[in-house]
Amino acid sequence: MELKKVLIVDKIDDLGIELLRKEPNLQVDVKIGIQKEDLLNIIGEYDGLIIRSDTKINSELMDKAKKLKVVGRAGNGVDNIDIPEATKRGIIVANTPDSNSISACELTIGLLLAQGRNIVSADKFLKEGNWDRDSFMGNELFNKTLGIIGLGRIGALVATRMNAFGMKVIAYDPYISDERFERYNVEKKQSLEALLKESDYITIHTPRTDETIGMIDDKEVNLMKDDVRIVNAARGKLMVEDALYKGLRSGKIASVGIDVHEKEPRYSAKLYEFKNVVVTPHIGATTVEAQQNVGITIAQQVLNGINGDIVPNAVNLPTIHRDELKEIKPYIDLAERLGKVYYQLNKDAVKLVDITYWGEIAYQDTKMVTIAFIKGLLEPVMADRINYINAKFKAKESGIGINSKNICEHFNSFSNLITIKITNNNGKIFTISGTISTKGEGKIVEIIGYEVDVNPTSYMLFLQNKDVPGVIGQVGTFIGNENVNVATMQVGRKLKGDKALMILNIDDKISKKALDNFIEIDNIIWAKVIEL
Ligand code: NAD
Ligand code: MLT
Secondary structure: OOOEEEEEOOOOOHHHHHHHHOOOOEEEEEOOOOOHHHHHHHHHHOOEEEEOOOOOEOHHHHHHOOOOOEEEEOOOOOOOEOHHHHHHOOOEEEOOOOOOHHHHHHHHHHHHHHHHOOHHHHHHHHHOOOOOOHHHOOOOOOOOEEEEEOOOHHHHHHHHHHHHOOOEEEEEOOOOOHHHHHHOOOEEOOOHHHHHHHOOEEEEOOOOOOOOOOOEOHHHHHHOOOOEEEEEOOOOOOEOHHHHHHHHHHOOEEEEEEOOOOOOOOOOOHHHHOOOEEEOOOOOOOOHHHHHHHHHHHHHHHHHHHOOOOOOOEOOOOOOOHHHHHHHHHHHHHHHHHHHHHHHHOOOOEEEEEEEEEEHHHHOOOHHHHHHHHHHHHOOOOOOOOOOOOHHHHHHHOOOEEEEEEEOOOEOOEOEEEEEEEEEOOOOEEEEEEEEOOOOOEEEEEEOOEEEEEOOOOEEEEEEEEOOOOHHHHHHHHHHHOOOOEEEEEEEEOOOOOEEEEEEEEOOOOOHHHHHHHHOOOOEEEEEEEEO
C-alpha cells in the first residue's frame, strides 16, 4: 500500500497525534511553528495538513500542495483558510466546530465576571502589597441585560448559562429561526442598533466574515448605553480596537474583556494601558478537555479525508450528522457508481442531469448523494482530480446543469429509488435508475429504458444485441476464450424481436482489442466494458 503523509504545523493534543500514528502506511510529521518558506518547500509531499489559527492557507501554498487532499483545522474558525480556492482544487477543509464551544463559552463568562468585579486589577493590587476595598466597587450581573451578537453554538451556550445568573438575555442574529431564540429563552432583536441601545453587557459570537469585520466601530459604540461592558472572545477585528479605545477614554465604556486581537500574536497595544481592560492571549479553547476533543476529532477527520471517506465536518461540503450519514451512505455509494456508467457508455457531452429521489430516500437530505453522482459522472473523463468537494464546481465549469427533486411516494414497487435522466448536448436522453435492496445492496434496476436487476460491481460488460437465437452462446464463448469468469448475466428486452440489452458482472477486464473484434460479430450492436 502506498505511504501517505500528514503534516502537523500547529500544536494539537497528543491523543490526536497518537491516533494518526496508529495508522499503518501513514507517516506523521510534526513541525510546530515551521517558517512559511520551509512549509512552501515541503508541502508538496503531504496528503494531509493539520493547523490551528496560526497558519494561513492561501493559493500560494495550495499551488505547491499538489498531493494535498485535506486540511484539518483543529478548532472552529476557518477564516485563515481560503475556502473557495480549496474547493476549486478539491481540497477538503474540515474543522471541529463542537469540540471547543464549551471552553470558549466559559472563557466568555470568565471575562464578563472578571470585568464586573475587577478581579484582575484587584489581584494585581493585592499582590503588590496593597489593601483597599472601595477602589474595587463592581456590579452584579443579576437583573442586567446581556446582548449577544450571534446566537450560534457558543452564543447559545452563553445564553443558557447567563439566564441562570438571572440576566435578561437579548440577541441579534438575522440568520436563525425565531424558534432558536425561544428555545434559549432569548429575546430577539431585529437590529444590531436595538441590541446596542438596550444592553448593559455585550458579547459577540459571530464568525469573522466580510460582513462582521468592523461590526462594532465608533458609530456602534456611540449607540451603546453608558457604562457598558463588552466581551470579544470570537475573532479579532470584529470590534475595531480603536473605537473601543476611544470609548474607554471618554468613559462611555466601563470595561472590556478581549481574548482575540486585531493582530496575533501581539505583545502590546494601546488598549492594554487601561486597568479596566482584561486581556487573554486567545485562550478560549485552551483547556485540557477542549484540546483533547479537538485533537482526536481533527485527526479522525483528516484520516477520513486521506482515505477518501466522507468527512462529516468538512466545511466545503453539506454538513452530515453521524446518524444521517449511516442512513444515506449506501445511497452515496450507489449514486457514485450510477454516475460512472454514463461516460463509459457514451461520448456525448452532458448538458443537464435530472435526479429524482423516490420513497424512503426522499425524506433524507440528499445533497451529498447528488454530489456523489456528479463525482462518479466526471471522474472517468476529467484529467483533474474530482472528489466530493469540487465535483459540483467542476460540473458547473463544464456547463452541466443539475436539478434534483425529492418525491416521498414510492415508485412502482420500489420502497426507494434514484432515477437519473441525462440530456446530452444534442438533446438525446440517457436514463439509469438504482435502488437499495432490503439487504442493503445497491442495484441498477433500469438503464436506457430496460428493466434490469444487477449489482454495480467493479467490472461489467454491457452489450446490445439483436433479439435472435444464439447470441447468448456467442457471448459466452467470447468471454470464455478471453479466460474471464462471469459472475452473473442478465438479458433484458422491451419487445420480442427488438434490440436486447445484456449486462454481465465479470471478474476481470477484457482487452479493448478483443472487444473490438467481438463487435464485428453479426447480431452484436455494441459492447463496452465499464469499471465502477
Ligand atoms: P456558529 O457558526 O455556531 O455561530 C455563529 C452565529 O453568528 C450564527 O448563528 C450566525 O447566524 C451568526 N451570525 C453570522 N453573521 C452574523 C451577523 N452579521 N450578525 C449577527 N449574527 C451573525 O459559531 P460558534 O461556534 O458559536 O463560534 C462563534 C465564534 O467564536 C467564531 O468566530 C469562532 O471562530 C469563535 N471561537 C473562538 C474561540 C476562542 O478561542 N476564543 C474558540 C471557539 C470559537
Ligand atoms: C477556534 O476558532 O476554535 C479558536 O479560535 C481556538 C483555536 O484557534 O484553537
